[in-house]
Amino acid sequence: MRRAALVLWLLLPGLAALEPISVGLAIGVASALTGYLSHPRFYCRYVECCPTTRHRLNATALKAQLDTKLFGQHLAKDVVLKAVMGFQNNPSPKKPLTLSLHGWAGTGKNFLSQILAEQIHSAGLRSKFVHLFLATLHFPHHNQLQLYQEQLQNWIRGNVSACPQSVFIFDEMDKMHLGLIDAIKPFLDYYEEVDGVSYRKAIFIFLSNAGGDLINKAAFDFWTRGKQREEIQLKDLEPILSVGVFNNKNSGLWHSSLIEKNLIDYFVPFLPLEYKHVKMCVRAEMIARGYAVNEKVVQAVADEMTFFPKEQKIYSDKGCKTVQAKLDIHEDIAMRYTKAKY
Template sequence: MDGSQPRSETPMASRKINLISSPMRAVIRLRRKVLKKSRLHLDLAREQSPELVQSRLLQRQISLSLFNQASFDNSQYFTFDTSVDQSALNKYKRKKKRRKSRVVLYPDSSKKYLPAEQKSKAKRCLLLLIGIICFQILNAIENLDDNLQKYDLDGLEKTMHREVFGQKVAVERIMELLKDYLATHIHNKPLVISFNGPTGVGKSHMGRLLAKHFRSVMDNDFVLQYFVMHHCPNKEAAPACRSDLSEKISNMVTRAEIEEKIPLFILDEVELMSPVLLETLSGFFQPNQTNEFLNAVYILISNVGGSEITTFLLQNVSTDLLHPQSKLQELLHILQPVLSRFHPLWKSADVIPFGPLERSHVTKCFLEEMLREGLYPDQGHVENLSSQLSYYTAGGREYAVTGCKQVGAKVNLL
């Protein structure tokens, strides 16, 4: 039994040795040879100098480390190979990229067509709506131009600049209000313009020019000139005057609404009106009325606030007579309380102040009147007549106290 046991172990050991591959055995042999050589070198190094031994030992260690690293990197065993995992990962990434962008291949014999775009019907409706809006805007602009051409406001402006002296700012403001209002036939309130200033500065003359012009472009039935001293001289007859004025205004606005025209009411000498007539007019100026009463233009002419305007302008002669917008607003701020104390109807009006006339403007009035009467306009004679009037003096300028009020009487005495 004892003799047979070693025999049985020998075949097992040979089997284990056979299991080791030949490359492994080659590595072991090489390692043994290197170790033997290193031992021999160490023995020789003991007999040599210590510096040389140390340098040679360092070289041997470096070569051994490089050899071991190269042998383990090149060996097929005892390493962790990640090439398989890396290739699988790269394959997965390539598949993912293919899923994102796939190239559609067409056969050579077939025709290629782009995908058909589906056109939305809402775009057509939107384009149609935009076209309708643009057409309406153009039509509205043309209608505004047609309305202004119907009243010939450009010709009116030229006439007023030519025949009204010294009131350039007032003329520009009047034309601005008329153009804005007469451009359309639909309004939310009537246009009320008030001419205020001292006597003889051209307020009544401006009213006559407006009446003459609108009678020529429209019909006489749509223009009313109401003079208080002529139509209602007695204050006792105020109720009858009120009913008469109300009937005239109502009939005129009704006819004008049928023909789509805007009537013009010129009311002169408003400061002489009785409170009953002023209340009647105030009722027509309100916005809460029927449509025909909203489409109308009222011109109020009065001397109310004339002294305040004269005083303000004489104190501000150096500011070029109302041309600065700030001075005009300051003057209107002074006038509004004065007019409101007289009657509240001026709260609904656009007030236009008429300033006093300079001596040069009075001279033009004399020339115009003499030409109208058929007299030769001698310059010396005109200067002599203008010197007979009374003037204010301020800032080196002369302003007529009564304006051109007495020009007609002076010319008639010639």
């Protein structure tokens, strides 16, 4: 208050010449104004603030985002929605929520992480409370493993101290140096505090292509037995996925203490995408670009994708990863169709 009054005194010429009552009124106004501007509700309209303990995720909004933007992943949507909402609604979780997302490229792992980040922090991946680590960018040199471990611990400690609801996303786990991720084991464990900091409200997400072959094989086995992919349940994949990742030197979690100590809450499988899912991705991309959906363009883009197994050609080998680039080739047709329609 005194600082605000002093600033106002210096900024307003002639203030010293005013009568005592006027000076008192001016100081009072300055104090009130300072108090209003520093009130959290006002301040947080213009500066990103860490969510309070009263902040709750909107389950309906999260489900709507997953339903309309993530295709062919009934398991991932169901598991993540229940896991995150259960975690958020728990006033006193025993440990941070830790999710490990597995599947081939283009199946939606990054997309789901982005949706989740946006629902927790409105700025999403741009939020100062959401932290994305890329193995090949942030941890490129194997001979600096110890330095990376120390930096990672300090980074997580500092950011959780600033915001307990921080989100940490580790992409390219299959390219992570062996042993590096074990450095964060103390933060994921069942401790109330570590060096005076509680990590129990943070969320850690690992993204990996490792285990994709196991998931694809299981999906194909269901197909050959005449079952629908929607019949696949988490119990059909999670056990083989956790064991497969633990024993895979290219997983980033090879013989990891995070798995040994059961600190990863869910191994979330992303199924290979079929032709119909690729077409859904094309339609969504056209809408995102402001185009009217032209089914001829949708089919043309989908037909340029490659599928496996070689004989049956059921699953896209790149998921929806190259849909944007493929659509660029047909963009002139999409634009003409949109203009003609409107």
